[in-house]
Amino acid sequence: MxxxxxxxxxxxNPYFDEATKAELKAIADNExxxxxxxxMDLEFGTAGLRGVIGAGTNRMNTYTVRxxxxxxxNYIIKQNGQAKGVAIxxxxxxxxxxxxDEAALCLAANGIKAYVFESLRPTPMLxxxxxxxxxxxxxxxxxxxxxxxxxGYKVYWEDGAQITPPHDTGIMDEVKAVTxxxxxxxxxxxxxxxxxxxxVIGAKVDDAYIxxxxxxxxxxxxxxxxxxxxxxxYTPLHGTGNIPAxxxxxxxxxxxxxxxxxxxxxxxxxxxxSYPNPEAAEAFELALKLAKEKDADLxxxxxxxxxxxxxxxxxxxxxxxxxxxxxxxxCLLAEYEISQIKELNGGKxxxxxxxxxxxxxxxxxxAIAKNYxxxxxxxxxxxxxxxxxxxxxxxxxxxxxLFGFEESYGCLIGTHARDKDAIVATMxxxxxxxxxxxxxxxxxxxxIDMYEKYGYYKDAVKSITLKGIEGLAKIxxxxxxxxxxxxxxxxxxxVLSARDYKLDTIKDMATGxxxxxxxxxxxxxxxxxxxxxxxxxxxxxxxxKIKIYYGVKGASLEDADAKSAELxxxxxxxxxxxx
Numbered sequence: 001m002x003x004x005x006x007x008x009x010x011x012x013n014p015y016f017d018e019a020t021k022a023e024l025k026a027i028a029d030n031e032x033x034x035x036x037x038x039x040m041d042l043e044f045g046t047a048g049l050r051g052v053i054g055a056g057t058n059r060m061n062t063y064t065v066r067x068x069x070x071x072x073x074n075y076i077i078k079q080n081g082q083a084k085g086v087a088i089x090x091x092x093x094x095x096x097x098x099x100x101d102e103a104a105l106c107l108a109a110n111g112i113k114a115y116v117f118e119s120l121r122p123t124p125m126l127x128x129x130x131x132x133x134x135x136x137x138x139x140x141x142x143x144x145x146x147x148x149x150x151x152g153y154k155v156y157w158e159d160g161a162q163i164t165p166p167h168d169t170g171i172m173d174e175v176k177a178v179t180x181x182x183x184x185x186x187x188x189x190x191x192x193x194x195x196x197x198x199x200v201i202g203a204k205v206d207d208a209y210i211x212x213x214x215x216x217x218x219x220x221x222x223x224x225x226x227x228x229x230x231x232x233x234y235t236p237l238h239g240t241g242n243i244p245a246x247x248x249x250x251x252x253x254x255x256x257x258x259x260x261x262x263x264x265x266x267x268x269x270x271x272x273x274s275y276p277n278p279e280a281a282e283a284f285e286l287a288l289k290l291a292k293e294k295d296a297d298l299x300x301x302x303x304x305x306x307x308x309x310x311x312x313x314x315x316x317x318x319x320x321x322x323x324x325x326x327x328x329x330x331c332l333l334a335e336y337e338i339s340q341i342k343e344l345n346g347g348k349x350x351x352x353x354x355x356x357x358x359x360x361x362x363x364x365x366x367a368i369a370k371n372y373x374x375x376x377x378x379x380x381x382x383x384x385x386x387x388x389x390x391x392x393x394x395x396x397x398x399x400x401x402l403f404g405f406e407e408s409y410g411c412l413i414g415t416h417a418r419d420k421d422a423i424v425a426t427m428x429x430x431x432x433x434x435x436x437x438x439x440x441x442x443x444x445x446x447x448i449d450m451y452e453k454y455g456y457y458k459d460a461v462k463s464i465t466l467k468g469i470e471g472l473a474k475i476x477x478x479x480x481x482x483x484x485x486x487x488x489x490x491x492x493x494x495v496l497s498a499r500d501y502k503l504d505t506i507k508d509m510a511t512g513x514x515x516x517x518x519x520x521x522x523x524x525x526x527x528x529x530x531x532x533x534x535x536x537x538x539x540x541x542x543x544x545k546i547k548i549y550y551g552v553k554g555a556s557l558e559d560a561d562a563k564s565a566e567l568x569x570x571x572x573x574x575x576x577x578x579x
Contacts, residue, residue: 003038050152071175073110081136085113089126090141092266108197109185122306124421145277160418161387212416235260239304278310327362330405356404364457387418458560459551491570493529
């Protein structure tokens with residue numbers, strides 16, 4: 001059935017409500033809009049659903065959420081996990097509470113109990129709740145840092161991580177098998193509550209989560225020493241981080257915490273930012289203004305679902321605030337956490353200790369792991385693969401998780417959750433700032449110390465947005481062209497080896513020898529270059545973009561900046577030639 005027929009079927013079918021039909025009638029004369037809404041089903045991928053809110057098969061709405069949940073319910077029943085229940089959380093986006101309830105009532109109609117948070121909560125709290133409540137799965141209604149018109153639906157398994165093989169493909173197959181919306185089950189909310197299939201959760205889980213975070217504090221003594229002298233500015237960017245971030249900082253004793261008032265309250269329209277992403281400079285405009293007024297030591301921002309943390313730190317020498325990329329803040333925390341675990345354990349680290357990072361994360365992490373004599377594990381992009389490593393350690397009894405992070409502003413300290421956690425990262429970074437302050441240093445001083453110790457690594461990412469049907473095709477064309485013709489040289493750099501994670505190959509460009517990557521198949525290309533440089537190309541899993549990650553190593557900040565800029569320009573030229 002073509003998009004026109006599918007569009008008309010939604011108008012004719014009594015299953016769809018009148019508000020949905022009115023929205024669709026309003027676009028009756030807009031063929032491009034009708035095609036975009038109905039040319040495909042909103043894909044349930046390895047991370048769940050994510051899309052623009054609206055009526056249509058290719059949109060986030062009540063019906064696509066119900067369909068996804070029916071597929072999940074069918075899979076849970078086949079796994080005999082229905083007695084364990086499913087935890088559900090949601091963020092501040094438009095329709096998030098409604099989508100959470102739709103998911104809960106679909107599960108309830110299938111005989112699966114839903115534990116639904118009483119109000120919005122961060123992503124890491126959902127990850128924690130799944131394990132705390134011994135659920136078979138979790139659902140998080142969020143589109144993370146996407147623009148306001150988006151929402152999403154992430155699925156977690158009983159280990160607390162987002163779904164990985166074989167559960168991801170199993171759930172995807174079940175969702176695809178739901179071809180008739182009328183076959184999706186739901187029930188009345190009061191009836192679900194009466195049947196014990198809908199339970200509201202809140203304070204008990206919150207308290208347990210905060211208690212786990214406090215276990216990760218290394219130096220309460222440092223916090224106590226400078227709690228009156230350290231000044232912190234924080235913004236939740238209209239999202240979920242406000243209450244838990246402020247709570248943990250207050251309970252640890254930080255006295256000078258200032259929240260950006262214009263961005264304090266939840267608001268799915270994100271009125272002060274066009275893109276609520278702590279990776280974007282725009283997101284920090286109001287926070288930096290407040291930081292200058294308060295003479296803050298550090299400035300923090302969490303994205304709407306509070307799994308990513310953006311950071312600015314003050315350079316005491318110039319008085320300027322300097323942004324830390326996700327690679328920089330991740331390495332700063334890795335160095336602090338691992339060094340303090342060692343110091344507090346009599347100068348020893350676990351013999352099977354590991355630092356876990358994704359393949360697009362800085363090689364500075366490799367240098368840190370080598371320095372401490374711990375194992376460096378690389379995984380595919382997506383924090384769920386870091387969570388998978390933690391599960392493997394637990395199941396095998398071999399391996400001790402020390403730290404894990406990815407370049408996209410996400411890390412996890414401890415194993416209370418299995419997704420990136422900006423609340424624990426906020427806590428740890430403030431603790432690190434206190435610790436270094438007792439030594440007469442700022443976080444920027446600590447960053448420079450680390451560069452001097454390991455080398456001036458600089459990493460960056462360039463994204464090219466290609467929307468719509470034509471854009472998806474163009475992204476695949478670029479990947480196919482690179483796959484078919486591996487470059488021997490990129491700018492001034494020689495390609496030493498080429499990794500193709502889709503074909504599971506690593507080719508040594510000098511000898512021609514081919515070895516396996518050892519990781520699951522993924523549409524990703526990676527080039528190891530000389531002089532500690534690298535490039536990785538992959539389509540985004542959540543947005544209509546092709547992303548090019550790259551890194552260099554310099555002799556100074558200025559040298560690294562120059563090398564990075566030069567390589568970045570060469571990369572864009574290379575991709576432009578393929579378009």
